[in-house]
Amino acid sequence: MNDGVEIALRHTHGDFRLAVDMTAPRGVTALFGRSGAGKTTVVHAVAGLLRPDAGRIAVNGEVLTDTARRVFVPPHRRRLGYVFQEGRLFPHLSVRGNLLYARRVTGKGAAGGEFDRVVGMLGLGGLLARRPATLSGGEKQRVAIGRALLSAPRLLLMDEPLAALDDARKAEILPYLERLRDAADIPVIYVSHSVAEVARLATSVAVLSDGRLVRCGPVADVLSDPSAVRALGVREAGAILTGRVAEHHDDGLTSITVSAGQVILPRVDAPIGSAIRVRIAAQDVMLAREVPNQISALNILPVEVLALRGGGGPGVVVQLGSGTDRLLARITRRSADALALAPGMHCHALIKSMSVARWDVGQQAR
Amino acid sequence: MEDWLGPEEWQAVALSLRVAFWATLLSLPPGIAVAYLLARGRFPGRHLLNGLVHLPLILPPVVTGYLLLLTFGTHGPAGALLRDWFGVVLAFRWTGAVLAAAIMAFPLMVRAIRLSIEAVDPKLEQAAGTLGASRPVVFVTVTLPLILPGVLAGAVLSFAKAMGEFGATITFVSNIPGETRTLPSAIYTFLQVPGGEDAALRLVAVSVGIAMGALLASELLAARMARRAAGA
Numbered sequence: 001m002n003d004g005v006e007i008a009l010r011h012t013h014g015d016f017r018l019a020v021d022m023t024a025p026r027g028v029t030a031l032f033g034r035s036g037a038g039k040t041t042v043v044h045a046v047a048g049l050l051r052p053d054a055g056r057i058a059v060n061g062e063v064l065t066d067t068a069r070r071v072f073v074p075p076h077r078r079r080l081g082y083v084f085q086e087g088r089l090f091p092h093l094s095v096r097g098n099l100l101y102a103r104r105v106t107g108k109g110a111a112g113g114e115f116d117r118v119v120g121m122l123g124l125g126g127l128l129a130r131r132p133a134t135l136s137g138g139e140k141q142r143v144a145i146g147r148a149l150l151s152a153p154r155l156l157l158m159d160e161p162l163a164a165l166d167d168a169r170k171a172e173i174l175p176y177l178e179r180l181r182d183a184a185d186i187p188v189i190y191v192s193h194s195v196a197e198v199a200r201l202a203t204s205v206a207v208l209s210d211g212r213l214v215r216c217g218p219v220a221d222v223l224s225d226p227s228a229v230r231a232l233g234v235r236e237a238g239a240i241l242t243g244r245v246a247e248h249h250d251d252g253l254t255s256i257t258v259s260a261g262q263v264i265l266p267r268v269d270a271p272i273g274s275a276i277r278v279r280i281a282a283q284d285v286m287l288a289r290e291v292p293n294q295i296s297a298l299n300i301l302p303v304e305v306l307a308l309r310g311g312g313g314p315g316v317v318v319q320l321g322s323g324t325d326r327l328l329a330r331i332t333r334r335s336a337d338a339l340a341l342a343p344g345m346h347c348h349a350l351i352k353s354m355s356v357a358r359w360d361v362g363q364q365a366r
Numbered sequence: 367m368e369d370w371l372g373p374e375e376w377q378a379v380a381l382s383l384r385v386a387f388w389a390t391l392l393s394l395p396p397g398i399a400v401a402y403l404l405a406r407g408r409f410p411g412r413h414l415l416n417g418l419v420h421l422p423l424i425l426p427p428v429v430t431g432y433l434l435l436l437t438f439g440t441h442g443p444a445g446a447l448l449r450d451w452f453g454v455v456l457a458f459r460w461t462g463a464v465l466a467a468a469i470m471a472f473p474l475m476v477r478a479i480r481l482s483i484e485a486v487d488p489k490l491e492q493a494a495g496t497l498g499a500s501r502p503v504v505f506v507t508v509t510l511p512l513i514l515p516g517v518l519a520g521a522v523l524s525f526a527k528a529m530g531e532f533g534a535t536i537t538f539v540s541n542i543p544g545e546t547r548t549l550p551s552a553i554y555t556f557l558q559v560p561g562g563e564d565a566a567l568r569l570v571a572v573s574v575g576i577a578m579g580a581l582l583a584s585e586l587l588a589a590r591m592a593r594r595a596a597g598a
Binding site: 047049074075076077078079080081082084086088090091092101102104105106108147148151 | 487489490492493494495496497498499500503507508511512
């Protein structure tokens with residue numbers, strides 16, 4: 001049996017042409033791209049809400065769409081959970097009624113123990129008797145996620161579930177999504193146009209641009225790939241450092257042990273020893289040939305230059321090896337020339353602690 | 367009430383209530399089906415169906431009544447079929463009055479229900495589909511509960527129209543005391559005989575009372591349902 005989701009699609013809609021071949025393995029696969037890149041078209045095709053011109057879609061080896069063999073399983077028989085951007089809760093049902101909807105209409109679905117587990121994981125216990133109209137945006141999305149999970153899906157599709165929420169609500173719901181990623185044993189396809197969300201949640205990334213797949217692979221590889229920077233957005237791009245919380249300091253800082261040493265970040269709300277991942281934006285990384293002294297940046301990591309990539313503009317993106325992690329630095333071509341940066345060279349990466357926002361730090365299982 | 371209304375008047379009121387009740391009840395399922403087709407269906411002939419449904423609203427009621435007589439009369443094609451196969455005769459019977467009232471009230475009912483179906487977000491129905499509900503199940507569990515206020519409004523309008531139907535009824539089933547003399551027919555008859563004004567006035571008062579009562583009850587129910595549907 002083939003684990004994961006196989007997607008091969010050709011679809012034309014007006015001027016827009018989509019051509020995607022990808023596989024989403026177990027874990028959270030982020031479908032990343034700007035609006036209009038074709039992300040929603042792909043998830044609609046997977047869910048059966050769209051019949052592609054040509055293509056084949058299979059989940060765990062079971063074919064759901066195959067235009068060559070004229071197979072098209074209707075949406076309600078696909079057993080996929082779909083979390084929409086706007087929640088789409090049923091207004092005439094209570095939260096409990098929404099959560100139990102799939103079981104009511106199919107006679108199957110999650111058993112009692114599973115109900116309690118999902119309610120506990122998403123913190124819905126206090127909301128069960130409420131009506132959707134009385135919930136906040138973040139609460140609605142948590143109910144929508146629970147409702148999809150309780151349909152006992154083989155695959156969870158999440159179409160920008162945070163896009164309609166403000167930053168505070170996003171921050172409130174992200175820990176639940178991290179828990180979901182680490183607890184769920186089904187593949188999740190997560191549509192997003194936010195690199196920060198992808199960096200926190202995804203295990204793999206597929207980058208879409210103008211209906212084509214630009215890059216696809218494990219999240220640490222794609223986010224540290226200089227050639228993907230343009231598609232991700234130069235201001236957003238940044239690689240992921242993984243580490244463990246080592247110490248909480250009295251002055252509001254936290255030390256993190258990473259593969260190349262230690263980094264100090266603003267207070268991380270996680271117990272000592274817990275695994276975390278931190279997105280370091282490429283534009284917040286400086287490079288120095290020598291270890292500078294008397295400098296305000298707290299983090300100086302020894303790194304090796306792996307690759308340089310320039311675009312048409314004045315900047316270059318430098319890929320750096322830092323222990324087993326990789327970093328990206330976006331600096332001017334003039335600086336790169338002045339430092340005579342070349343692959344294989346050893347130098348030092350400087351990272352301001354305060355450039356890392358609370359939003360960039362996430363929990364990580366394993 | 368029995369003392370205040372004469373037996374003939376009482377008979378007319380009871381008959382009208384019975385006709386309006388059955389006309390409304392029997393036209394609800396097809397009314398909902400046609401409203402759904404018009405609101406959501408994309409098929410050739412949709413405009414034709416829309417026109418047919420609205421025809422009784424525009425045609426002179428006498429014409430509708432006469433067409434009914436031609437079709438459902440004992441010698442009409444549908445009438446003969448019903449009589450020979452099911453032993454049902456509609457012409458000049460109170461059941462025929464039900465048919466006439468239902469057809470005349472149908473456009474009003476369909477219109478009210480169609481509007482409420484169009485107000486339901488298809489995205490909710492799509493979401494129900496992804497949760498495993500087939501089209502008919504989506505309709506029963508999501509669409510129908512959300513359009514109940516509209517269905518109720520349609521039913522009340524239809525009931526009121528059926529209570530007052532005159533032209534098509536008198537053409538199709540005539541004005542037979544105890545069988546097809548509904549409230550409007552009775553008022554008309556009383557106005558034709560000298561000294562009948564008092565009885566006519568009493569029936570007018572009853573008409574006004576029933577209409578007001580139905581409207582008030584539906585308003586109250588609709589408000590309660592809307593509150594429930596909005597989830598307050």
